[in-house]
Amino acid sequence: MTIKLVIFDCDGVLVDTEPTTNIVIAENLSRYGLEISFEEVDTLFVGGTMAGVMTTARDMGATLPDGWLEEIYSEMFAALSKGVEVFDDVHLFLDQLDAAGIATAIASNGPPKKMAISLTPSGLIGRFADRVYSGHDYIPKPDPAMIHHAMQIAGVTPAETVFIDDSPTGASAGIAAGVRTFGFDPSGSFAYLARVDVEKVRSMREIAALIGVVMPPD
Structure with a gap:
């Protein structure tokens, strides 16, 4: 699919x-x-x-x-507000998703103001427009409510959806929603994610390869 x-x-x-x-x-x-x-x-x-x-x-x-x-x-x-690091290849991965016509969204347990503060300096907040969903507005993860809502707005099925999270709480929401879920840990230790049965990945490039999105060479 x-x-x-x-x-x-x-x-x-x-x-x-x-x-x-x-x-x-x-x-x-x-x-x-x-x-x-x-x-x-x-x-x-x-x-x-x-x-x-x-x-x-x-x-x-x-x-x-x-x-x-x-x-x-x-x-x-x-x-x-003093600034935070964006993970490697996030912008590039979003570029390739846009080019492939694949929609994107955010589903976070954090409040909207926190996301605005952490995502604005890098320009990431603008890349998701109104597709930023917070556990302060919906039932928070591990409930799949935000993921279900994102799919409904995008008009897609679980089989057409991928979810990426770094915690067992968040990953559990993806599993509950019936979508392909990646557990993200750039360190490669997957210490917390060992508790959940998800595909474990270390980078955006790895995710891109697994879902068939071509990334430019390093």
Whole structure:
């Protein structure tokens, strides 16, 4: 079946925001009595929502105030506004998808404002126009609601759709939606993705080859 839609997660797939946000979360939680490293933040919370982080952190002993979500997002946005790295060949892959007439979308658990901040400096936000879907507007992953919505808007079937995510939570949404799902980890360790039965890839070039999209040579 010809691929007609590629859906991307945002953080950890298009842009490398997670090192920045993990440090912000770890430093913030330490102020509320929960000493945790940024590596532990990644292990505990990867792919989830900040509301979920708040609940888990409280269960672990953090004395978080009721307005904590507003506080942590403000700190994250300030850190991300300083700039984040775009993963290798993302722009080139999008160019080739456009040339092949393959639609694209984003399905992320992050809030729209966070995506705008992290994707605007590189111009990525404009490449997806109004096809940016957030778990703050739909049921968040691992529920497949955003993926179903993206397919409905694009007018495609699950067999014509590919989804790319870097976390077991996100990848589970792709599996639940019945679409071909790639687990993305440029490091090649796939430590978190080992928990889900997805095709594991290290680069956009690898994904392109697997779905029959020709990329220019390096």
